[in-house]
Amino acid sequence: MNDRLNSAQPYALGLFRIVTGLLFACHGVSKLFGVLGGETTAPASWPGGISALIELVCGTLVMIGLGTRAAAFISSGAMAYAYFSVHQSMGLWPLENSGESAAMYCWAFLLLVFTGSGALGVDRLFGGRADAPAQQAERTDLTPAQAG
Template identity: 55%
Template sequence: MPKLDRLGEPIYALFRMVIGFLFTLHGAASIFGVFGGHRGSGHAVAVAVWPTWWAALIQLICGALVLTGLFTRVAATLASGSMAYAYFVVHQPQQLLPLQNGGEAAAMFAWAFLLIVAAGPGIWSLDSLLGRSPARASTAGAKPAFGLARFARTQSSGS
């Protein structure tokens, strides 16, 4: 899979950016009433209404941070937790499965952000540009995909 190894970092960076962008759009729809508004109502959520407005604020801010790759792990942790909360408090009491309770987006966002927490900002991020993320290790000129540099070092030094 040499092609995947070479493309892993850019694909992951695009994944992080798309997830951040989509999350930002959800927040903007609810806060500003754009793109169809909150849940397609055409309206914005009233300011400071718990938990809807606060969730939208988390979506807007954390989505933008993940999109740009700034404070990526912190923002993704908060975003993942907020989506897990949304799933278990709002959706799961209605029915068990996400397909039945309308919680597909919450479940997918929660897991996508958890992946971003684990993998970090990657390339094409402000964290990387500002030197906030660890440098990628290189083995014979090839970079391990998905931020697994530390794992690759421990495996090669341990055997």
């Protein structure tokens, strides 16, 4: 059972990345264009417009799996900033201050910083650079007889 789940892990991570990036990008679209129930924010305004641009651009990059770790790092930081600058002043717990989505996005993107894009990402098309650390770690576990 564990072997099956372990073999599916890159695909589950890829789907997690796609859904998280899509939902995050939708927040940006909502704020920038006033669709999906949102109100329009000027793109150059601070912090609303800048956060909307980060949500749209980084969410799209995470969704397609291009520069996933960098985009996820920026997104995680933006959501941490949003939580502590906007929500924290309204109460200690995310349920009290309506900061659940900011907290969840922050931790979800931080996870992607450390795991990478998983399967189904554009990063995989560029010579396996996304896999290089994992492949190097696998090679160091091999004995000389296994490696040759």
